[in-house]
Amino acid sequence: MPEFLLKRWHGYHIIALFAVAFIFIGILTIYQWIIGLLGFLSLGILLFYTIQARNLYKRDIEEYISTLTYRVNKAGEEAVTKLPIGILLYNEEKIIQWANPMVNSIIEEDCIGSSISKIAVELADAIESGQNEVSIQIGENVFRTNFRRDERLIYFFDITEETKVKKLYEKEQTVIAIIYLDNYDEVTQGMEDQIRSKLMSQVTSSLNSWSKEHGVFLRRTSSDRFLAIFHQEILEKIEETKFDLLDEVREATAREKIPITLSIGVGSGQGSLQELGILAQSSLDLALGRGGDQVAIKQKNGKVRFYGGKSNAVEKRTRVRARVISHAIRDFILESDRVMIMGHISPDMDAIGAAIGVLKLAELNGKEGYIILDRNNISRDVRKLMEEVEKHDRLWAHFITPEEALEEVTPNTLLVVVDTHKPSLVIEPKLLDKIDRVIVLDHHRRGEEFIDEAVLVYMEPYASSTSELVTELLEYQPKQTKLDLLEATALLAGIIVDTKSFAVRTGSRTFDAASYLRSKGADTHLVQNLLKQDLDQYIKRSRLIESAHIYRNGIAIAKGNPDEVCSQVLIAQAADTLLSMNDVVASFVISKRKDGATSISARSLSDVNVQLIMEMLDGGGHLTNAATQLGDVSLDEAERLLMEKIDQYFEGGREE
Secondary structure, eight states: OOHHHHHHHHHHHHHHHHHHHHHHHHHHHHHOHHHHHHHHHHHHHHHHHHHHHHHHHHHHHHHHHHHHHHHHHHHHHHHHHTSSEEEEEEOTTSBEEEEOHHHHHHHTSOOTTSBGGGTOHHHHHHHHHTOSEEEEEETTEEEEEEEETTTTEEEEEEOHHHHHHHHHHHHTOEEEEEEEEETHHHHHTTOOHHHHHHHHHHHHHHHHHHHHHHTOEEEEEETTEEEEEEEHHHHHHHHHTTOTHHHHHHHHHHHTTOOOEEEEEEEESSSOHHHHHHHHHHHHHHHHHTTSSEEEEEETTSOEEEEEOOSOOOOOOOHHHHHHHHHHHHHHHHTOSEEEEEOBSSOOHHHHHHHHHHHHHHHHTTOEEEEEOOTTSOOHHHHHHHHHHHTOHHHHTTEEOHHHHHHHOOTTEEEEEESOOOGGGBSOTHHHHHOSEEEEEEOSOOOSOOOTTOSEEEEOTTSSOHHHHHHHHHHTOSSOOOOOHHHHHHHHHHHHHHTTTTTSSOOHHHHHHHHHHHHTTOOHHHHHHHTOOOHHHHHHHHHHHHTOEEOSTTEEEEEOOTTOBOOHHHHHHHHHHHHTSTTOSEEEEEEEOTTSOEEEEEEEOSSSOHHHHHHTTTOEEOSSEEEEEOSSOOHHHHHHHHHHHHHHHHHOOOBO
């Protein structure tokens, strides 16, 4: 029963008792008037004191309520004026109408009548954008602000200590790094023990000095690996030096005429030691896949930063590995009922040549192979090659469209992706989801985007081209390889195009592959005819070159006419020509393509890592040869973005 009903019930009860007593005494008075009179007197006295007690109780209740009301009002006033929470009222024009003392103490002056932006510009922006909460810094303090838009009210909560604790926690997070000596086994093979010991002593000395300087725990785990453990704060300081340890070791070993470089994989961010170790190993694999001599820093959230990568990848693949891969591919082909071969969008001569080589691998092992090609999206030189292929009835019968490929897929189909490892760049991405077994053959430096769950990956950034890799795979097939003239010529054309006629990224294995193809009947005259330029294309390229200007540090940037479209090959040729000019160490050419995208082609002489710059713009490639497509972006905007990323490159590091 509610309290007020109980109190009312007790009042009625007392009145009833007095009524009963009055009736009883009245009846008693009839018979004993003296006793009755005394009874009435006693009842009156009792009634008087009862009323007095009730009035006193009522007064106490009223006094208690009055005191409680005062205390509640006082507490509310104290909360508004003295609690460490800022309260601010503003009008529709974002002018401060009232603020409690906490807000005034924040800005150390009376703010009434001023604009909210006087406290912090972020507040006005948050109100404008409709945010409900934003953190701001005023002086040395940090505040979290909550908005009540209906009342035009802002609360300020001081989170300075919370922010300091959070930063301290972040600075003390554990970081694990794996340091790997590139080419150690290859370089020291056959080396005298005394020279090997001297070399390792020099490298170890550099690593120990670096670890002591930065407070890093360093331990050697094998002949070519070191484990480093440190804090996030130390990592940030090391990043400020752009990992100059790479340069120090490279220069020290270069003086000894021994090309040893470092690759470092770093795992950072929140996570267990096991997770950080896995991140570090994954980062090292990524750094090595990109050619080594660089640092990859990977966080649990997937972000990656790169440093270094200033030197060309040193050839270190072996013929043993090529033979093993060749036999492994043969086994996968034999286990399949058909082989699909796919390159990248707008395939170049290397992609088509490598695809024809893989088609030959399938044929040698008695399986049907099909090359996927979109005839509406190929370059001029590839179109010339396809005209020759159309005359070759047997070869032409194995070219199909992406739509036909999707219809021909069976549960036991093998897909071979050549000249790319990025799912977003393949001709038909749906095939990657539809086919379970995928093989990747590529010569580009590995990027963060990668085809998931490939059954076999043969990526060699030390090779000149994918056509070179496929040629070696053909050499090591158990059955004797019989290449006809067009097949051998297509592979040789792929090598010649990617090496700029054996001028760049050329190793001894490149010439071996070319020699093998030449012995199989590759026609160099046909290659020259395929790579011939039209006069109008030559004039377009000259106009691109004419627009070039030097931006900084010997970097040439050329920008085409917004109303004129150029092929990707033409843009690349213009970048190559610019690089041949005096005092130019890197060249970038920007132009519109026929598909409406804005393309940037980049070249360098290895002093500038154009791969890193292009990756900042979602592209990729090699240290000396890279490109990107920016979609529907104006040429002026593309040039602005490019110069911004060039500046960022010279400041060191990047984040993805």
